[in-house]
Amino acid sequence: MQSGYVIQDKVARLVSKQLGKPVLKPNKSLVLKDKVANSKTKKGEASCVTEMALMMACWKQNDFNTKLCSNELTVFYRCIKKAQEQAREWAKQQTISQEGRLLPKQATKLLKRYPNM
Secondary structure, X not given: OOOHHXXXXXXXXXXXXXXXXXXXXXXXXXXXXXXXXXXXXXXXOOOOHHHHHHHHHHHHHOOOOOHHHHHHHHHHHHHHHHHHHHHHHXXXXXXXXHHHOOOHHXXXXXXXXXXXX
8 A cells, every 4th residue: 555645746746747738637626625424334234124014014904003003013113122222232333443444423523623734
């Protein structure tokens, strides 16, 4: 992997007019923005889909009567609660380990603290 100075040197040579016409002609300044797009690093799969399907099938069979489908509703809500707890636990593990990467909020915070000159 090349260091930042080597890359900057190559870009400077490509943009300079020493060799005649510049190879690169940037339409914007070659600096980082002071914020990072807030995107999720990894999308998970949908949870509780089967429980939701069973609940909706019960509603359809019973003309959307909630009292007759109380068992399916409790199973669905229990599944949702369990999935939310797992998501919170996963988020805690990600913030602890981070695997050498910054979260978008952390990167934005650092870029705002040290903006481009």
